Amino acid sequence: MTTLAQDIITTVEDTDGGSGRLGTVGELLVVFGGRSEIGLEVARRLAPGATVVLAARRPDDLDDEIAILKQAGAAAVHTLGFDADDLGSHRHVVDTIIAGHGPIGTALLAFGILGDQARAEKDAGHAAAIAHTDYVAQVSLLTLLADAMRSGARGIGDEPLARRSNIARRSNIVVFSSVAGVRVRRANYVYGSAKAGLDGFCSGLADALHGSRVRLVLVRPGFVIGRMTQGMSPAPFSSSPEQVADATVRALRRGTGSATVWVPWILRPVFTGMKMMPQRLWRRLWR
Numbered sequence: 001m002t003t004l005a006q007d008i009i010t011t012v013e014d015t016d017g018g019s020g021r022l023g024t025v026g027e028l029l030v031v032f033g034g035r036s037e038i039g040l041e042v043a044r045r046l047a048p049g050a051t052v053v054l055a056a057r058r059p060d061d062l063d064d065e066i067a068i069l070k071q072a073g074a075a076a077v078h079t080l081g082f083d084a085d086d087l088g089s090h091r092h093v094v095d096t097i098i099a100g101h102g103p104i105g106t107a108l109l110a111f112g113i114l115g116d117q118a119r120a121e122k123d124a125g126h127a128a129a130i131a132h133t134d135y136v137a138q139v140s141l142l143t144l145l146a147d148a149m150r151s152g153a154r155g156i157g158d159e160p161l162a163r164r165s166n167i168a169r170r171s172n173i174v175v176f177s178s179v180a181g182v183r184v185r186r187a188n189y190v191y192g193s194a195k196a197g198l199d200g201f202c203s204g205l206a207d208a209l210h211g212s213r214v215r216l217v218l219v220r221p222g223f224v225i226g227r228m229t230q231g232m233s234p235a236p237f238s239s240s241p242e243q244v245a246d247a248t249v250r251a252l253r254r255g256t257g258s259a260t261v262w263v264p265w266i267l268r269p270v271f272t273g274m275k276m277m278p279q280r281l282w283r284r285l286w287r
Helices: 037-046 063-071 087-101 124-150 186-209 241-253 267-275 279-285
Strands: 010-013 028-032 051-056 076-081 106-109 171-176 214-221 259-263
Touching (some): 028 037, 028 087, 037 106, 051 063, 051 087, 076 087, 087 124, 106 124, 124 171, 186 214, 214 241, 241 259
Parallel strands (some): 010 259, 028 051, 028 106, 051 076, 106 171, 214 259
């Protein structure tokens, strides 16, 4: 019989330090967006004993990432070409991974772009490109992964795969959203609206996965100091890729229900209050 915690979407708050390891010996870990700082940090923590696939553009140029994961104890590291914006290739990429390595244990969707808000307000193509990468491409890949991972030892196609011993294992899909999507603000409403859409999609997908052996972990960080935000002034309650990775791995190690992870945890009550702020005040706050 399931517990109440299994029957609801659990919220996991990043309240403490540490980076304990998930038991991933023999598991297949796939990072979609293999150069992502956060994705690589999560993979490094989950690497011991695991087979890792880094899916990214220019897969032959991932030597540094491969070295990091091997040093962290990965049993094997493979690379595969992956262009998130090429929706037509997603099915082939997922099927190729499963056919070559067996059922996916943990999938990290670590790709995305911040875009240029000022440009997006004048250039409709750029605005659409942000929404395409940060929402449409995520929806496409999530749909394919959820279907394949629910099937366990069966790929997206109809051919059964050989590694049926992994069918009983629980698998995880990790999605990186942002507090920018909790309440969209003037300063980055194109990016924020894409993340808001992603949040909504993941909420429904988590419900759809309830009762299966697949759990969805939605990570909702604030401002992350890294390559994507280089040259920008850090916002209050900023975090590093390492801190986001620590919180993500803790969420994977706890419980069995789908989870929403706020990084840092204080952003949860902060944005709960912000969601209740009248629009006229919200508009002035973020001019």
